[in-house]
Amino acid sequence: MNMQPILANFALILLVLMVITGAIWFWDVFVLSKQRRAAANAALAEYDARTAKLTSDGIKVETNKRAAIEAAHLRQPTWVEYSGSFFPVIAIVFFLRSFLWEPFKIPSSSMVPTLQIGDLILVNKYTYGIRLPIINKKIIELNNPERGDVMVFKYPKDMSQDYIKRVIGVPGDKITYENKRLTVNGTPVEYTPLDDYLDDEKPVYHKHFIEKLPGSQHRILNSEPARSFNLDAVENFPQRAACDYSYDKFTCIVPEGNYFMMGDNRDNSADSRYWGFVPDKNIVGKAFLVWMNFGDPKRIGSIQ
Template identity: 50%
Template sequence: MGLLTGILYACLAFFGTGWYLGKWSGNFSLLLFTLTVVTAAYWLAERFVFLPRRLAAAATLTHQDGERRAELARLGIDKVDMDVESARERLLAQPWWLDWTAGLFPVILMVFLLRSFLFEPFKIPSGSMIPTLEIGDLILVNKFHYGIRIPVLNKKVVPLNDPKRGDVMVFRYPVDPGIDFIKRVVGVPGDEVAYINQKLYLNGQLAPLQQLDDYYDEDRRTYSRQFREDVGGGVTHRLLVDPQQPSSYGMRARPFPGSENCRYTAEGVTCKVPAGHYFMMGDNRDNSEDSRFWGFVPDENIVGRAFFVWMNFGSLKRIGPFH
């Protein structure tokens, strides 16, 4: 079993190194589920097979020592030079391969349950959600807000809340479901969403914009035009617009499922959101690859609702809730 455990750990190290170096993509939920199952198997084997064997061996040792001492006492020998207790402790000790498998099962199980059904941490890798979320923000995602789903399969079994316009949502990228994206919901099923000349229209109505002070990017040392947008339902958020960027998206959009619901022109794009799908956009409007380019997000791709920055090592003032 020690050799088998060593091989399993070597495979895990090989896979993890390749994943970290970008040699291949991986599904962390599936990996965590696999680790839970494997360590559970070791834990059950320890509980019902290996531990009883060690206990039986220790009991046999104690019994044999008692018989030997009784026989020596019968022969008039009272002093016996033998450390049975030390030998018994060695017999009962867990081998390393059980320490690193069965011993880790409760921790891995707790992480799996918390991550699958309650909250999952994410790190913001790009600036597509500036100014709401900045590169390096470590955020929490509520996994049960939109419903309870079967882990790994992501099949919703208990529906709760529907995504609303203005929600910041983490989802599996429709083009490559192995990658998680984070954007803002701007269109729900049945909505007509139009982004024309750098302005958002919802069902034919311009989403109200209020100009704010320019946003200063400390990393790039540049200023950007900043606005506050109202997507309805009392939800407002800040966004950035770059007047130097072109309005046309027709040449940059790739074919996607449901693309027949969209019209591209020199001024922008207009889409009718189909049932069970959502239209997502980044708050950094001219530096975000979103539904304008790759289409709608189906309900089965939803991971959860982002709601809290729990750490940013470059700026502790970033910690707190956001909308």
Template identity: 55%
Template sequence: MNFALILFVLLVITGVLYAVDILKFRKLRAKDSKEPLWVEWGASFFPVILIVFVLRSFLFEPFKIPSGSMIPTLLVGDFILVNKFTYGIRLPVINKKIIDINSPQRGDVMVFRYPEDPSLDYIKRVVGLPGDTVAYQNKKLTINGVAVPTQKVSDYLHHERLYYSEQFQEKLGNVEHHALNDADAPAFIPDAARFPHRENCTYNAAGVICKVPEGHYFMMGDNRDNSRDSRAWGFVPEENIVGKAFFIWLNFSDIGRIGSFK
């Protein structure tokens, strides 16, 4: 469901009703007369829909985390806010950038339109920038031939299924975060698709090595063995970017997680 398009259509309809009422019919109504239904249920909603549309399109948009691909940073059920203007101002619905502000940086947690189905929004961490060579071999991450700094920390307990994953503190760019690996999961990528610029990637028994094309980004989930990401479906084009995730504002199962994400 394209909620942005639905909101835009509602904005246009209620805006037309609001304008017609203000410019013509309100002047003809007696002061004490009751507003007709089309005004009460149509035009009167225009200011509210306008505020929601502007906030959601240009400032902040809420998302709910649907899967465990970003564990331990983000958990299933986290409600997050996404900054829509960090990477530039975009026209709503068509998502075309009209004002350039910043570019995604390594380590950012970014929401984007899934390349295989742009009607879906995905969230992953930015690992590779345009021009980077990203290698994920035997579960070790290197960028442009330099190993990403990691440090082993205590294992992570998945409470919903009661098993442990190896946990590492990793530094991507200026961002420190935790990532998970499952010791018994294979290193190779079993389900790589045929995606644009696939010739930039080399797959082997140890994993994958990719050269990121210009105007694209290489994304990975923090739950490395339970995330289908750029290793499988390829690069995220710049035009698919939605915004930068920056804040957990609600989790019904764990109120203590509010504000814990950075």
């Protein structure tokens, strides 16, 4: 699933705007404001001298113009005023989005039933460590992804795209997928059948299960009679030698520093079965909340 940020390249746009408005704000504080103050002082001195001369000559002079002269000279140019007003707002948004939470929109059905098309979600940016914005380089180690987490990451084949899938395997795990059933480190995953799931996009029912990974559980869908995966679609991804594929089965040992990801809509998801592992350096954050779906407000809630 190719994730859609609320605005494409929003982090870069914010950074550029923050740098421009910040530079103007600092320039105004340390340079332009002093120039305006000097110009105001000069104008006031000239006004006071002229007023004093006229008064000495016996001419009555209005003295209420002094404040207006000062205000006129101290007034910021419109472009400086707007830049100064926007700078703190942009800086706060940039900080929140880069280091705390980032919004995304779900554009496809690969994570159904957990996430629906049109869900607006929040992603925790610090759960898996603090990373520098734009370049996504981790600078502070915190927690590691765990099996069952719904994680956003940079697509390994195109770092400009954000994907969202569920963590199935962590470094060192042996993952086997056969007949649409997972085995993790030699232990078969338990599946509990639910009522069939009606597809929202077309009148088709899918097999519906609770999948109980070690330490977590969530719902998944399977389609009939689709195979576990399409062997012909498997790519030649980095460290593919860690996987053994056959017609309806594969086994992968997750390399150190990598994660094995799958969509909950198992037969309608392009994921690690096809394009390989997700390196730690690609991680964006953990999806934790659906904060709005304009087509179905009842979708609001935590992500399991």
